[in-house]
Amino acid sequence: MTVPLSPAPENDDLDHPRSDKAESRLKRSLTTISVSVLPVVAAIIVGGLLLLVLGRNPFLFYSNVISHGLIGSLGRQESLIRMAPLLLLAAGLMVAFPAGIWNLGGDGQFVLAGVVVAALGPQMAPYTNGWILFPVLFVVAFAVGAAWSIVPGIMKAWLGMNEIITTLMATFLGLRLSALLVKEFFADPSTTVPQTKVLPVKDRLPRIFGTRVNIGLVIGIVAILGVHYMMTRTAFGLRLRIVGMNPAAAVHAGMNMKALTMSIFLISSGLAGMAAAVQIVGVDGVVRAEWNPAFGFTIVPLVFLARFNGPAVIGFVGAFAVLQIGGEWASRQADLPNYFVVVLVALMLLFLAVSEYLQSRSVRAGER
Amino acid sequence: MTDILSTVFLASLLSGGVISAVPLIYAGLGEAISERSGVLNLGLEGMMVAGAYAGFVATLNSGSIWFGLFVGGIAGLVVSLFMVGLCVYLNADQIVVGIALTLGATGVTALLHSAQYSKSYPRLPKAGVLSIPLLSKIPVVGVGLFSQHASTYLVLVLVAGAMWFFRSTRIGLNIKAAGDQPHALEAAGGNPRRTRTVAVMTAGFLAGVGGAHIALIGAGLFVPGVTNGAGDIGIVLAMLARGKLWWIVAGAGLIGVSLSLTTALQLIGLNIPIDAVQMLPFLLIIVVLFIFGRDSYLPAALCLPYDREAR
Structure with missing residues (x-):
């Protein structure tokens, strides 16, 4: 089936005279903002209604989220700390999703890389310093994360097997394997709790200017901006986007689909592994059996809401970190389980779908 | 001594395996129907969770398992209406909406459960079984295979019915056309959107019943996460079945047995780490996908919204 090539709306400023350019640019960024922000607002409203149904005061809940997650100094630092692993996970998805690879x-x-780092860190720490320890742990985390996607990658590249299924199955497998490793192989013999040895606080990532926030945040921001640059300004990034937009065209253009697919899987999952290193070496210092913060799944919507745009991803991840940290506290205050934040994210996604439809309809109306 | 052990072991393995397999068959059958029509339903897990919760509440209050299964199906159907509205009519991305529905249903049911039952954590009485005369008397395998809740046999009837339905009815053929050549279906006077709506709602109902089966007959309670990825496994089964629905039953049986291996091994006191055993079903799935994945058949228009104006 051939698809007639019509100029994409993104490229239309090529055809416009210079004076229209600024205006259309402004209009476009306004539309982008409204398409991204409207779902958030709508989700907050519907979430508030759900709180009402549950007999909780939505205004109190949301003000607790803000006052703890953003305004309070302790909570704000917590939010900034939480951003680090989320940013690295998001960077990984920013490589995969535009290329049409659904690494779920x-x-x-994340968890498997975290377990290996938590096992290796305390073993290495006494014999090295940070200059060696941190790079080694990050490389190992990247390698473990990447290794866990080799099989799904091969199955996608050579067998054409849907990667959603294989990566989900690999996650179930990885979570069990992680629990097994912690309990049977890496367990700290000095405690009865099934957990790894603890990385001493002095051997963790250095903190920024006397705050509790570690340099993981910087690593995360650099990763996002680096991926953003790669996807928008390099030939490799362009290839990935072509693969995502029109695989047939990519094949016709002579691109090596198998190599591209594999590199997407490896980079994307490697970044997820690094996210775990930031969490373990920066914050937790230890992994317990059954540890799974499920950051990877909840980060998916944010990358969509931000349209794979790096600065926007940073903004959304920041807002989400506030929502998570503040939400944990507000939920405890309201005697609710932590699932309310999950519901909010789901609502945002559903409203995103609606607002995209409305936008596409107005684009169509404009074409007529 | 050893043969007593192995009898106990086999019987527990089989009956546990069947109990785990039945929800997977419901889910896989539903997903197969939805995928056939061109809608990849990643919200399947969410529909199962909704079914599990609603079925649990219904059975808890009415005392009837059948009523609970039905209400569970309705709950799954209600969740599937979001998929219909957003993906079939508004052409939204099926993957995004699927993830959203799974997250949302998991979250909402967990909140409702904590609001209603966080103090009491009620349990349901053990579900009654339907023992098939003679067959259930077969040593070792009889109890496991032929003395189960009647919903177990119902799902097999449904699979057989669906096979006939796809081969011999107009709606069945329409569903296949909606997944492969929606424009051709429209040209032939069919309605791809209406056809997909029917398919997705059917998938929602079946997934809901499957979820309720987990809560009512398998676990006897509802807790967040009770479905434990059954929806995702259902999607895998549907993809592996390549349109041959009996494969869903075979695959679900295999995975069900490996899921129940943990309990069976503990029963005979074998001390193998639980986590290692629990890796088995997923390892099995990946190996099976690796071997048979190449032949996996997916409808041509899967995941593509039907847009009458875009040709």
């Missing part, structure tokens, strides 16, 4: 195995890659 982030949680398995």
Whole structure:
């Protein structure tokens, strides 16, 4: 089936005279903002109604979220700390999703890499310093995360097997394997709790200017901006986007689909592994059996809401970190389980779908 | 001594395996129907969770398992209406909406459960079984295979019915056309959107019943996460079945047995780490996908919204 090539709306400023350019640019960024922000607002409103149904005061809940997650100094630092792993996970998805690769195995890659780092860190720490320890741990985390996507990658590249299924199965497998490793192989013999040895606080990532926030945040921001640059300004990034937009065209253009597919899987999952390193070496210092914060799955919507745009991803991840940290506290205050934040994210996605439809309809109306 | 052990072991393995397999068959059958029509239903897990919760509440209050299964199906159907509205009519991305529905249903049911039952954590009485005369008397395998809740046999009837339905009815053929050549279906006077609506709602109902089966007959309670990825496994089964629905039953049986291996091994006191055993079903799935994945058949228009104006 051939698809007639019509100029994409993104490229239309090529055809416009210079004076229209600024205006159309402004209009476009306004539309982008409204398409991204409207779902958030709508989700907050519907979420508030759900709180009412549950007999909780939505205004109190949301003000608790803000006052703890953003305004309070302790909570704000917590939010900034939480941003680090989320940013690295998001960077991984920013490589995969625009290329049409649905790596939903982030949680398995994250947890498994975290377990290996938590096992290796305390063993290495006494014999090295940070200059060696941190790079080694990050490389190992990247390698473990990437390794966990080799099989799904091969199955996608050579067998054409849908990667959603294989990465989800790899996650289930990875979570069990992680629990097994912690309990049977890496367990700290000095405690009865099934957990790894603890990385001493002095051997963790350095903190920024006397705050509790570690440099993981910087690593995360650099990763997002680096991926953003790669996807928008390099030939490799252009190839990935072509693969995502029109695989047939990519084949016709002589691109090596198998190599591209594999590199997408490896980079994307490697970044998920690094996210775990930031969490373990920066914050937790230890992994317990059954540890799975499920960051990987909840980060998926944010990358969509931000349209794979790096600065926007940072903004959304920041807002989400506030929502998570503040939401944990507000939920405890309201005597609710932590699932309310999950519901909010789901609502945002559903409203995103609606607002995209409305936008596409107005684009169509404009064409007529 | 050893043969007593192995009898106990086999019987527990089989009956546990069947109990785990039945929800997977419901889910896989539903997903197969939805995928046939061109809608990849990643919200399947969410529909199962909704079914599990609603079925649990219904059975808890009415005392009837059948009523609970039905209400569970309705709950799954209600969740599937979001998929219909957003993906079939508004052409939204099926993957995004699927993830959203799974997250949302998991979250909402967990919140409702904590609001209603966080203090009491009620349990349901053990579900009654339907023992098939003679067959259930077969040693070792009889109890496991032929003395189960009647919903177990119902799902097999449904699979057989669906096979006939796809081969011999107009709606069945329409569903296949909606997944492969929706424009051709429209040209032939069919309605791809209406056809997909029917398929997705059917999938929602079946997934809901499957979820309720987990809560009512398998676990006897509802807790967040009770479905434990059954929806995702259902999607895998549907993809592996390549349109041959009996494969769903075979695959579900295999995975069900490996899921129940943990309990069976503990029963005979074998001390193998639980986590290692629990890796088995997923390892099995990946190996099976690796071997048979190449032949996996997916409808041509899967995941593509039907847009009458875009040709």
